Amino acid sequence: xxxxxxxDIATTAGVSRSTVSRVLNHQPNVxxxxxxxxxxxxxxxxxxxxxxxRTLASQRSWMIGLVLPKSVGTFFSDPYFPQLTRGxxxxxxxxxxxxxxxxxxxxxxxxxxxxxxxxxxxxxxILVQAGSTGDHLVERLLNSTxxxxxxxxxxxxxxxSFIDVANISGAKKAVSHLIHLGRKRxxxxxxxxxxxxxxxRTQGYLDALAEAGMPVDxxxxxxxxxxxxxxxxxxxxxxxxxxxxxxTASDAMAYGAMRAITSQxxxxxxxxxxxxxxxxxxxxxxxxxxxxxxVRQPIHEFGMxxxxxxxxxxxxxxxxxxxxxxxxxxxxxxxCGSHLACPV
Amino acid sequence: xxxxxxxDIATTAGVSRSTVSRVLNHQPNVxxxxxxxxxxxxxxxxxxxxxxxRTLASQRSWMIGLVLPKSVGTFFSDPYFPQLTRGxxxxxxxxxxxxxxxxxxxxxxxxxxxxxxxxxxxxxxILVQAGSTGDHLVERLLNSTxxxxxxxxxxxxxxxSFIDVANISGAKKAVSHLIHLGRKRxxxxxxxxxxxxxxxRTQGYLDALAEAGMPVDxxxxxxxxxxxxxxxxxxxxxxxxxxxxxxTASDAMAYGAMRAITSQxxxxxxxxxxxxxxxxxxxxxxxxxxxxxxVRQPIHEFGMxxxxxxxxxxxxxxxxxxxxxxxxxxxxxxxCGSHLACPV
DNA sequence: GTGAAAGCGCTAACAG
DNA sequence: CTGTTAGCGCTTTCAC
Numbered sequence: 001x002x003x004x005x006x007x008d009i010a011t012t013a014g015v016s017r018s019t020v021s022r023v024l025n026h027q028p029n030v031x032x033x034x035x036x037x038x039x040x041x042x043x044x045x046x047x048x049x050x051x052x053x054r055t056l057a058s059q060r061s062w063m064i065g066l067v068l069p070k071s072v073g074t075f076f077s078d079p080y081f082p083q084l085t086r087g088x089x090x091x092x093x094x095x096x097x098x099x100x101x102x103x104x105x106x107x108x109x110x111x112x113x114x115x116x117x118x119x120x121x122x123x124x125x126i127l128v129q130a131g132s133t134g135d136h137l138v139e140r141l142l143n144s145t146x147x148x149x150x151x152x153x154x155x156x157x158x159x160x161s162f163i164d165v166a167n168i169s170g171a172k173k174a175v176s177h178l179i180h181l182g183r184k185r186x187x188x189x190x191x192x193x194x195x196x197x198x199x200x201r202t203q204g205y206l207d208a209l210a211e212a213g214m215p216v217d218x219x220x221x222x223x224x225x226x227x228x229x230x231x232x233x234x235x236x237x238x239x240x241x242x243x244x245x246x247x248t249a250s251d252a253m254a255y256g257a258m259r260a261i262t263s264q265x266x267x268x269x270x271x272x273x274x275x276x277x278x279x280x281x282x283x284x285x286x287x288x289x290x291x292x293x294x295v296r297q298p299i300h301e302f303g304m305x306x307x308x309x310x311x312x313x314x315x316x317x318x319x320x321x322x323x324x325x326x327x328x329x330x331x332x333x334x335x336c337g338s339h340l341a342c343p344v
Numbered sequence: 345x346x347x348x349x350x351x352d353i354a355t356t357a358g359v360s361r362s363t364v365s366r367v368l369n370h371q372p373n374v375x376x377x378x379x380x381x382x383x384x385x386x387x388x389x390x391x392x393x394x395x396x397x398r399t400l401a402s403q404r405s406w407m408i409g410l411v412l413p414k415s416v417g418t419f420f421s422d423p424y425f426p427q428l429t430r431g432x433x434x435x436x437x438x439x440x441x442x443x444x445x446x447x448x449x450x451x452x453x454x455x456x457x458x459x460x461x462x463x464x465x466x467x468x469x470i471l472v473q474a475g476s477t478g479d480h481l482v483e484r485l486l487n488s489t490x491x492x493x494x495x496x497x498x499x500x501x502x503x504x505s506f507i508d509v510a511n512i513s514g515a516k517k518a519v520s521h522l523i524h525l526g527r528k529r530x531x532x533x534x535x536x537x538x539x540x541x542x543x544x545r546t547q548g549y550l551d552a553l554a555e556a557g558m559p560v561d562x563x564x565x566x567x568x569x570x571x572x573x574x575x576x577x578x579x580x581x582x583x584x585x586x587x588x589x590x591x592t593a594s595d596a597m598a599y600g601a602m603r604a605i606t607s608q609x610x611x612x613x614x615x616x617x618x619x620x621x622x623x624x625x626x627x628x629x630x631x632x633x634x635x636x637x638x639v640r641q642p643i644h645e646f647g648m649x650x651x652x653x654x655x656x657x658x659x660x661x662x663x664x665x666x667x668x669x670x671x672x673x674x675x676x677x678x679x680c681g682s683h684l685a686c687p688v
Numbered sequence: 689g690t691g692a693a694a695g696c697g698c699t700a701a702c703a704g
Numbered sequence: 705c706t707g708t709t710a711g712c713g714c715t716t717t718c719a720c
Contacts, residue, residue: 003464003713005712005713005714006713006714006715007713007714015690015691016690016691016692017691017692017713017714017715018690018691018692018715018716019689019690019691021714021715021716022689022690022715024714025715029689029690030689030690031689031690034689034690048459048462048463048464049463049713049714050400050463050464050465050712050713050714051399051405051463051464051465051466052396052397052399052400052405052465052466052712052713052714053396053400053465053696053712053713053714053715054465054713054714054715055395055396055399055696055714056394056396056397056400056695056696056697056698056712056713056714056715057695057696057713057714057715057716058696058714058715058716059696059715061395061396063444066445079423081426082425082426085445085447086447086449089445089446089447090447090449090453093447093448093449093453093456093457096460098444098446098460098466099444099445099446100407100442100443100444100445101410101429101433101443101444101445102433102442102443103429103430103433103434103437104437105430105434105437109434109437112437113437115392116440116442118392119392119393119394119395120347120392120394120395120697121394121395121396121397121398121696121697121698122395122396122442228628255628259632284572284599284628284630286628286630288603347697349696349697349698350697350698350699351697351698359706359707360706360707360708361697361698361699361707361708362699362700362706362707362708363705363706363707365698365699365700366705366706368698369699373705373706374705374706375705375706378705378706393697393698394696394697394698396696396697396698397696397697397698397699397712398697398698398699399698399712400696400697400698400699400712400713400714401697401698401699401700401711401712402698402699402700402712403699403712464713465712465713
């Protein structure tokens, strides 16, 4: 079954290739009746233009790539990425872009994939997920001329377009809330030291303490790796310092912390309040009747905005690097103890 | 910055375009010294061939699509898909294919995406995830000439290539194990009635009972939707019928069931044994010290095999529809009570 | 408003 | 073993 071509449509519609092309691309200069006639033929025959030919001639593939460097090790143990991917995919659909997925599991894959990603005629632009700082592939990509948006806070601002969650202010909101509720010894479980998201959330924690004139006790700070079990372990250690609250850099760690707290016979939130970060709907809470107070980051929205920004960058490359920040929301539920302190 | 072309490389290397093309595609008929000279130029200049031009000329895009119909609603609440996607991506990388992701959230998106997916010159083949039976998009795709592999059991075998997990035998292994341990009233929590995976796992349950000459009590069967909470609810109902074991069609439901059982003050596995299905590593068990006995499906492997099969289908379309089944493994841990019954 | 013609950058016979 | 010659199917000036 030989595929239909523009030529075929042109012939049966009794017009030239150019005209069919104009109709296909919704260009104005076509007489209404001709346009209809051509559309009719297109519909009847079920013709679809050849993507490669179109890309070659127009120098535009209408395809963008989502690049996940190998340093994003948690990709599939963390519900964050599926959500993000879904937001990105949806925005792609809305804007008629096809989404290419580039997942690297090893340094070798990074080496092999780099030429494919940077090859012209395949991608119009890329979304690059921030991994640990100093990732080799990311560095190379940053130095290429491919239009891109970095997902997260880049090390040196102003050199690349990026979109990030307002981690600092989000974390600060959470900790300030705990302070206002009268908590005095607020512990903090941060993420990996190379994660800018973790660094920024810790910064928010420090900012909140500073604003309240409260001292920083490094004995109340631990670094986990965003997972439940690391939250459990960090909290076990922290309990020796008798905190009356803990702010964790992820919900999973908050759940781990809750498990540690209750297993010591302490009550939440009366004796130790807990506030997390993420609000991923799919996590199963350890204590069904105790909803976690947390900082919600709108991941799906984040993904959609990322695509939108990339489109802007691709459409007007002369505008230079753009930055965008997505706001968070403090969701006050049970574990912060608001109902204990605020009987209003 | 004008992009380099084959022509440029040919000129500076002092050969013709064809020769450069041959070198690029690792074709044999090139003298060794010429080959090296050309490679040198390619390396120095950092030249990468244009993907669209290559696709147009060779009629091969080296890109495959992963299609997730809207009926796959659980896509991002279920750790199954991220794992699957990772396996697929890895196999694509190994075989030099680019992966396109097509996620549909609504019927409208399905309509809009169909032409893009079936458009020639974009995809060499597609992987179509099974959703609920009778999905509109899937029907259309099945009737197209696009090389494809269906992920799951198709309704009418023999009309399409597919790859599936051995759900029936896996479930049967699980239930037979419970029977051998002396359990008499084995309940079952199945999945959605439109899911072939759920249907097959239930079949395995029935087969095991039949083989043992045990009666089927429909009062011991409930349908959940694979989620934790549905497992909890189904188990609450089932407990009224006093089962001494339960086999669930997913780990998440098994965890829900465990929560229901313990909240009734019953002990696992002494009073009620539990066996799940999946063995997804990322789920957080409700009872940290009680590991779930379950049927492991090697999802990552499944994804890789799916790509392999698709490649076979694309390379030899004349061979007709191919079917492949991936075996499961019964992982005996704590919740089935093996240690109680088998003091060997 | 419409058609002719010239590519887009590559692959693949076909000669030599 | 290497170069010449046609395209692949579409977009896009440029005339008319």
